[in-house]
Amino acid sequence: MDAQTPLFPSAYDMKAPAGAEGWESIYPYYVLFRPEKRAEEDGKFWFCNSQHWPTPFRPFDTIMVDFATKGLGQYNTRHLLVPPANGVDYRILNGYVYFSPIGVAPEDIEARIPQFLERAGHYYMNWDALLANWKTKVMAAIEELDAIQFEPLPEVVDVDWVKEGRGLDNTYDLFNRYDDAIRLCYKIWQYHFEFLNLGYAAYLDFFGFLKGEFPQIPDQAIAKMVQGVDSELFRPDDELKKLAKLAVEKGLSPVFESDHVDVILADLATKPGGKEWLAAWEEAKDPWFNFTSGNGFYSTDKYWIDHLDIPMTYLKDYIKRIEAGDEIMRPTDKLLAERDRITAEYREMMDDEAQAVFDQKLGLSRTVFPYVEDHNFYIEHWALGVFWRKMRQLSKLLMDQGLWDSEDGMFFLSRNEVRDVLWDYSAAWAIGTSLQGATHWPEEIRRRRGIVDALASQSPQPALNNPPEVITEPFTIMLWGITSDSIKRWVGEGSTDGALHGMAGSPGVVEGVARVLRSPDQLGELQKGEILVTPVTAPSWAPVFGKIGAAVTDIGGMMSHAAIVCREYGLPAVTGTGNASSRIKTGMRVRVDGNAGTVTILE
Template structure:
């Protein structure tokens, strides 16, 4: 692998004129064999078939957050995220040009369509917008401190929920006290409360996130105004090199690795798949207890972290699978012994940020300079939240949510409703509540509930449909795109720009030579491709390879020290993939649209994160 660091340049020119004028409509997409009847698994309001104007609007697939097909229960993340994102645009902040993001599920994948504000309504929203946003920006630190308390209180209450098995008989003490209840109301109330608390933290999630994007967008727009032709990447680098809570889990593992080397404990990490054996081996070594104390201290809260993105019930969390963080520690120990620098290059990132900022500041004076400094300062203040929310919501909140979901499902397993606790994911949450009443009703009546007769075969039928949906990658977009995409969040977060959409329409005309995406993180690297579709494939990544993925999750930090660069199908300048790669000093090209379908594992690639070009050199 070779790496260089060129001067950032503007994004590469878009591909030649598109071969097609539009993407297929939802009805034109082929249903995979075996997936017939898939639409009956999802709520009516999430289907294109029940949306009269769906063929008249442009939709893109959000494979950045939901790269694999949904099981019915898993739609909760998409529903809550899209609804609450939208409410802050439309009802809280009244963002002048942007309403919410409409969302539908098609063939198991999520599609989105930004909803613009009619031009004549924009002026009336401006005064309210300025007053509301101004309150947050003027009180940012204190409001954010309150936000952490609200979110943590919600998580703590969720942790306290339980789903106890129903007793053979009501305790005699309840008879004597006149309680008049049988305990089943606790199961219903706790399930309802679990959903409510999850929904509550998703509302908190977007309280600050849209503001973070707004602050950056304001700075971005001003920089483009005073510096015509400035590369998008140069603007992004003016806020890089910050201390983010999202990076703490990975940083904790690095500190544990350095401590293990310092204490001479390397031999104990030979087989980290055996967690008890590894920790016992550490304890048996001189000063091993010192390391174990640090290991225990790091877990709360930083091991509330998943190798996925938190949106799926199958995501594995460090706190429940300690072999995962132990494996990362062992790999970091190996790198330290090889003489590698494992810590993020924060000092270098900060120095580069300051250099770029000063170069552009020297071109301004007077009011323009004061405005530039104020807007950049606000963007830098709000910028860390754009990633930090991930730890609190997608990782910590959703980790507790999925664990409590499994605890409830275990109750159904014991009652014979289904065989494994993961089977409950094939029900939507409304069906879970119905099944819960079926369970308690049979218990109360003294007969076998209907669920054990109904659900095993129905779950197996749904499993076949889901497996068929998984065999087909989603279309990147649907219907006719607008002549120009101007909605700022769509551009910055998802990388859905006019140029990128045109390139997607052009198809694979240049696939033999390479593909073009967004210049998301500077640097040039060459290496063999490793195409990864799921987090459980990360163990296959080898030193120096180029990671090619639908999207990279923020939690993939522990492998960033191994790879030479990252290439993703979707994601804009402010996507998680772009931000994380910049903070790790890793070249990245995002929003290619077809990286994982065009590139094959083993091909030799050259990735230029400064121009957005990925060349296929051989293979």
């Protein structure tokens, strides 16, 4: 490819949308494309990671991309020494995050192999014990985070503190609690990646082995060999299904016709069988309603346990579907039968030596693969939900002191600016003067809010600069669906049939009416049998997968949540189309071919 004519524009030539001028001032210097580094930055290929961050960041929310990319990098590069892959560099451009995978020089790969085998091998050989320890560590961090409380500074220090000679005031705890919350969030992100890269690595090793044995084997056939997982990420949805069945069994369905959660719950307490149902509801809430309608990476995410109308809406829909005679459970038995059939067919075509290697690699993949989804519930959903709840508590406390005029004001500050605000608050309290920030932050937050809103008005450029001739970094391919072919699709190359081409994420062919969604707040618009078309799905969208006909996403590979969930629900999926959500409009009739990875607009 001619280096003088890049396939995608340079970050340095991209203009901000109207109203977002000066956007760079609201983000840390280290996430920006800096002019003095243009030669270096233009030499890299960057893709927009809209799978994890589909909307522009508020300044505080960059904490998640900071901690996530650092955690991913350290486990590849410093902990495990994954032979072909270091970390993923990242920048923010017009509010969206761009990733650039950092490969290992070919001449350095061989030296990393024995180190990787020693380190990863220890985890693989002791998986169950180490994973049990991981859960203990994560639960301890959640418990410690949940215990943090932010309280306004008192009028005077408690007299008992004075008499006992404590020698400290309340600001000491205020600073420590904020620092502890950030520290625990950082710790939680470190735990996030302790097992994740190992899960991908084992699957990719199995994937590579089968491609070597059978060069023409479809990617889906390999994925099917590990399907039918009993993931804890499905538990919140499964709990709603159990509650819906119980409501129907107890004859309580009419109670759920109200639009208000409080009215429904109060009415249930007066009905025969209602108290039994309410007990089951309360039991399900902890921990399974620690579940976000987004992905946990934004301060704006809504968690079920804080917004009970979200799970109640899904539950009411399940009740209606049960009464209409629909099957609402995942077809797990069918998936397992298909898994075992495909596994046996390919195994029989191998000689004894290859079968032994196959059995070992498949066994390891099935052991470790559930973590690829399970960790999401404990980290992104439960732990980060507690973190955001504590940060909202602090933001409201500081609003009440007059530092800003909206409960979400703090999220337009960086995490380091928040500490400056805490100093301002503490110093003014200690000295007995007014807050400096009360005349600074309200207007500055309004300015920043306007910038973020303006940034959101423009869709991101899918990629920057020239891609490499061949993309070989395995995580980029499997998780994000970024391949040499997918990049060509983004610019319209290679399509002669008029269809949209993507990854064959989950098998099957379905025709139906498209429903284009860009936010979890729109999920209620989905009608039974429609084709969900969206830039990206989140794990918490699972309750709607039982009613849709198929799913189509702009970004995502074979191991993306959309592909995994669709396979577990037996639905066709085409992922990584690049721009399906822009080219398809709600109401269009489309054909989704999850076998070929194509989406055809029929009318």
